[in-house]
Amino acid sequence: MEYQVTLFCSTGKYKPVSTIVQTDAKVDIKDKEQLRKLIAKGMEKICAKRYMLPKDFYRMGFDKSKVREYNKEKIEEQNAKRYAAIKAVKYVSGEWKIPTRK
DSSP: OOOEEEEEEEEESOOOEEEEEEOOOOOTTTHHHHHHHHHHHHHHHHHHHOOOOOHHHHHHHHEEEEEEOOOOHHHHHHHHHHHHHHHHHHHHHHHHOOOOOO
């Protein structure tokens, strides 16, 4: 299973940072111990990518986190629906022109 771990800055000074963490089995997100392990794994991956230590992130204010199940097909489907709705509104309002290709 894949999970997306996102770290947030509580002060709002920095943008959120996220990564995808892979696990062998499905993790119960409601179980706090498993959730802590996922967040620690995500923090480790983010720190390695940015050549930083976890204490540097805590010092910068990244002390909030979220975990969600990452299903690429489902996310792409949601994005396609959202884009179709935006296109419909833009065409009706006249902000975008309907393409006239033959």
